[in-house]
Amino acid sequence: MSEFDFIVVGAGSAGCVLANRLTASGRHSVLLLEAGGSDQRFWLKAPIGYGMSFYNPKVNWMYRTEPDPGLGGRQGYWPRGKVLGGSSSINAMVFIRGQQRDFDDWAALGNPGWGWSDVLPYFKKLEDSPHGPSQTRGTGGPLRVSDVSAQVHPLCEAYLRAGEQIGLVRNPDINGASNEGVAINQITTRKGLRASASSAYLRPARRRPNLRVETGALATRLCFDGLRATGVEYLQHGQRHSSRARCEVIVAAGAINTPQLLQLSGVGPAHALAALQLPVVLDSPAVGQHLQDHLCIDYMYRSRVPTLNNELGPWPAKLWAGLKYLATRRGPLALSVNQGGGFCRSREDLAHPDMQLYFSPLSYLRAVPGKRELTAPDAFPGFALSAQPCRPDSRGHLALRSPDPLQPPRIVPNSLATEHDRNAMFAAASLVRRLAATPALQAVIAEELRPGPAVQSHAEVMDDIARRASTVFHPVSTCRMGPDPRQAVVDAQLRVHGLQGLRVIDASVFPTLTSGNTNAPTLMLAEKGADLVLAASRTHAP
């Protein structure tokens, strides 16, 4: 049996950071297990490839949720990266840290060391931003964050002016001192190529002799000696393997697979494990609970002026965009489709922004897997304007369907289960229509296509939300951090309560969902997590 100091399960956003930082000194050996394969694929490198990986089972777990009563009984589609880089290899590349208050809340929930002033140094450390160096932004870090404001579609200007016309500021850096206002989204690209956790963190570390990366390696069970984690069993090319960890096992398999793996290993709600005849190592009731996610409503418009549909739809235009990309690494193929963004307050009496905005200068009907590719925009000029409440308080959960590690878990999002969340979604829809009604956007809107002008009353808008609202792919908190072992899975050092030699370091440990997109906070969490692991290894007290 092979033996390493650390075994990291999952080479996603967090796992790649850990693999790099834990091997940097050369003093520790690390085994990184990834269920997916290589990320050396053109469509994972070209930013527009987002549309190609969205429904590609070779790089995507392609989860479906249980029928969701709050969404009219629809089954949500939840893509997750299954490839080196994990979800950072297939995401929309929007770089958002969240609001300072998000992290101060983490600390206030009993997690010392996670307040804004504690995490800011890690946000600065991870990035190479053209907005830095400054008190709030960093330069020289592994992850390139690009300011693409000079490259986005000209229609974004109408969106920015619309924001100003409803009283929002135009924010030149929504990751700076304030998040508030309308902005052009910063994206994780370097020289027109996707900057994933794999390209930023794993690639530079791959030649280190103390790092072993196994792809196509599905961790099926964590091994324990009493209450101490000692290693991992995994399945690779149909063969069973096991490896021992001298110091620690670190689970970084993401917000869906991490609680699944813990439960498969006997760490979870005892009654649920017993019902599946799984031996219980530790009754940890919060494993798989407290699931949170962002729900978003898109409004689609037919445009009077050309949009990205004109550049990405017809074959000659597509060919031109492709050639331009290959020659210059610029143009629409080098960008995210979520070009405009920002945060705002839906009511003036609120102390902090409660809505995130998205503006995409292209329109397409999002369809269930196999029905229609994201790569096929509508055949006429169109665009999408969307809003997402920042802090939903509905809680879902996740449970094993069977003891078979190859079976996907049952995902129960429980969307819009609270009045707070239903009101927030109605406010989101109203905000979109306020923006659309401004002179700046009225000048370019030919017609509202979705939901359409017939949808006006509160009941009609809520019915449309139930029929069309969808996740923006930010599940978190299924192994959340907190001081109470009955309510949380890990402590503020990210150690699993009640066990030794085992940490969870990924988006599943967020105490609460941050206000915006979750990749940057996950990378930050892993940077800090790596420091915690290394500090413990120096004192031999994992």
Ligand SMILES: Cc1cc2nc3c(=O)[nH]c(=O)nc-3n(C[C@H](O)[C@H](O)[C@H](O)COP(=O)(O)OP(=O)(O)OC[C@H]3O[C@@H](n4cnc5c(N)ncnc54)[C@H](O)[C@@H]3O)c2cc1C
């Ligand atoms: C379609 C999409 C769009 C998104 N857009 C954005 C965006 O624009 N901006 C943003 O900030 N965030 C975005 N996100 C969210 C963001 O990418 C994630 O929150 C973040 O990547 C989560 O990181 P993680 O390390 O927790 O998990 P992941 O990055 O998902 O990594 C988990 C890794 O573990 C592997 N794994 C799982 N189970 C096992 C196992 N049993 N054995 C071995 N390996 C295993 C997986 O294959 C995966 O590689 C998006 C996500 C998706 C899916």
